[in-house]
Amino acid sequence: MHIPILTIPRLYAGVIAQGAVKDLALTVVSTIVSFILGTLGAAGRLYGPWLVKTVIYWYVEIIRGLPAILQLFIIYFGFTQWGIDFSPLTAALIWLVAYGTGYGVEIFRSGIMEVPHGQSEAAAALGLSRRTTMLRIILPQAYAAMLPPLTSFVVLQLKNTTLLYLVGYADIMYQARLGTDATEQPGILYLMAALAYLIMSLAIGRLGYRLERRTAAYR
Amino acid sequence: MSSKVVVSAKHVTKRFGSQVVFEDVTLDVHKKEVVAIIGPSGAGKSTFIRCVNRLHPFDEGTLEVLGHTLTGGGHSPSREILQDIRTRVGMVFQTFNLFPHLSVLNNIILAPMEVKKIHRQQAARQAMELLALVGLEHKAEMFPRRLSGGEQQRVAICRALAMDPEIMLFDEPTSMLDPELVGEVLAAIRRLAQQGMTMLLVTHEMQFAKEVADTVIIMADHGIVEKGPAAKVLDAPATERARVFLRRILKPTEVAAEAAAPARGRF
Numbered sequence: 001m002h003i004p005i006l007t008i009p010r011l012y013a014g015v016i017a018q019g020a021v022k023d024l025a026l027t028v029v030s031t032i033v034s035f036i037l038g039t040l041g042a043a044g045r046l047y048g049p050w051l052v053k054t055v056i057y058w059y060v061e062i063i064r065g066l067p068a069i070l071q072l073f074i075i076y077f078g079f080t081q082w083g084i085d086f087s088p089l090t091a092a093l094i095w096l097v098a099y100g101t102g103y104g105v106e107i108f109r110s111g112i113m114e115v116p117h118g119q120s121e122a123a124a125a126l127g128l129s130r131r132t133t134m135l136r137i138i139l140p141q142a143y144a145a146m147l148p149p150l151t152s153f154v155v156l157q158l159k160n161t162t163l164l165y166l167v168g169y170a171d172i173m174y175q176a177r178l179g180t181d182a183t184e185q186p187g188i189l190y191l192m193a194a195l196a197y198l199i200m201s202l203a204i205g206r207l208g209y210r211l212e213r214r215t216a217a218y219r
Numbered sequence: 220m221s222s223k224v225v226v227s228a229k230h231v232t233k234r235f236g237s238q239v240v241f242e243d244v245t246l247d248v249h250k251k252e253v254v255a256i257i258g259p260s261g262a263g264k265s266t267f268i269r270c271v272n273r274l275h276p277f278d279e280g281t282l283e284v285l286g287h288t289l290t291g292g293g294h295s296p297s298r299e300i301l302q303d304i305r306t307r308v309g310m311v312f313q314t315f316n317l318f319p320h321l322s323v324l325n326n327i328i329l330a331p332m333e334v335k336k337i338h339r340q341q342a343a344r345q346a347m348e349l350l351a352l353v354g355l356e357h358k359a360e361m362f363p364r365r366l367s368g369g370e371q372q373r374v375a376i377c378r379a380l381a382m383d384p385e386i387m388l389f390d391e392p393t394s395m396l397d398p399e400l401v402g403e404v405l406a407a408i409r410r411l412a413q414q415g416m417t418m419l420l421v422t423h424e425m426q427f428a429k430e431v432a433d434t435v436i437i438m439a440d441h442g443i444v445e446k447g448p449a450a451k452v453l454d455a456p457a458t459e460r461a462r463v464f465l466r467r468i469l470k471p472t473e474v475a476a477e478a479a480a481p482a483r484g485r486f
Contacts, residue, residue: 124274125272125305126330126378136329137318218364
């Protein structure tokens with residue numbers, strides 16, 4: 001059966017859009033969680049006791065050192081050997097958060113280290129507590145300093161969601177592959193998938209750029 | 220200057236690793252006294268005043284600050300004592316260290332609100348009064364980077380004064396400023412001295428030290444080499460080390476000529 005090429009977009013736009021929404025939702029949720037865990041991890045890595053520093057150091061090394069797809073397979077397939085079965089969605093979330101936190105720690109750590117030492121000295125001299133100093137003085141400046149790498153990383157996480165089709169999660173890539181099998185027209189389908197990713201990554205880029213412009217007022 | 224001692228250092232020694240920053244520093248600062256600390260760079264002047272509000276720990280000796288006793292070695296004061304000292308001792312830095320992401324006004328009211336739990340409106344009113352004293356009330360809503368160095372340093376002074384401190388520490392407050400901006404900052408410090416603020420001032424401005432300080436201390440070679448009334452120390456120093464330092468500072472061209480002279484003879 002041959003389907004005319006121009007009817008493909010009409011046939012598949014809906015499911016690809018659904019996949020895109022799922023990818024975007026996963027990216028947003030995992031980014032927020034890794035943002036929080038990454039900040040805590042960076043603070044622990046910089047100011048924590050020896051044991052905390054060591055644990056976080058090795059966590060980052062492992063996340064950074066193992067191929068992304070292997071991490072996903074360990075979570076989704078590997079754990080079944082010990083009777084732990086994750087649904088594709090659960091596995092996807094665990095992996096994206098674990099991966100995002102590993103990289104987040106490093107991004108946030110470099111952001112915190114960008115803030116001049118004089119800032120915490122001035123805060124201490126005013127009697128501000130360490131907590132207030134961190135929340136009101138150091139982190140706002142650190143976040144501003146790391147917006148460019150952070151934006152890039154969120155786009156990377158969005159693209160990482162393509163790997164999830166390998167564990168049967170019905171994202172953009174999954175729908176495009178399914179459509180390719182059914183219609184034997186990979187060109188147009190992958191082009192549609194590409195367009196969906198591009199629209200989303202451009203949106204993330206714009207958002208990052210706008211946040212950057214807001215911090216430019218004082219930097 | 221009354222007789223009440225508010226800062227008392229006894230045999231204080233500070234090292235970074237095995238390197239001695241200063242040793243055996245003994246010094247009393249009385250209420251309303253203005254103490255200027257001068258001396259060559261690397262003598263430990265800045266590090267010493269940072270020990271007073273315990274931005275730096277020290278290794279030996281004791282340091283009494285406003286009734287609290289800080290000791291050397293591994294003893295950390297409790298959080299309450301630390302905060303009490305830092306709330307009552309203000310500090311102004313060489314590099315201003317204003318918070319760049321906060322407006323001038325928010326720089327000043329942050330600590331009164333967070334530490335002293337003063338209501339925003341009241342804190343802002345006090346901040347505007349302080350800004351008016353240094354002629355900067357029209358800059359209250361600006362970010363620090365829009366201000367000149369001299370203006371930033373005056374804001375930094377307001378920020379420290381907003382906590383209503385009993386002692387002010389100045390760490391080379393004019394060293395980073397263009398020469399034409401030094402005067403406005405010195406004027407603010409001078410006014411503070413006239414109002415009877417107790418001050419420890421690390422400076423390279425000899426003329427200013429002579430004018431505002433009751434006591435001048437010369438730190439060199441890891442310790443205090445001379446201490447006494449400003450006029451006496453600066454005009455008639457008792458030690459050779461102090462004379463050498465003052466001659467270098469006050470008559471740099473003569474010293475340079477002397478240094479060049481043997482070279483001329485050799486060739």
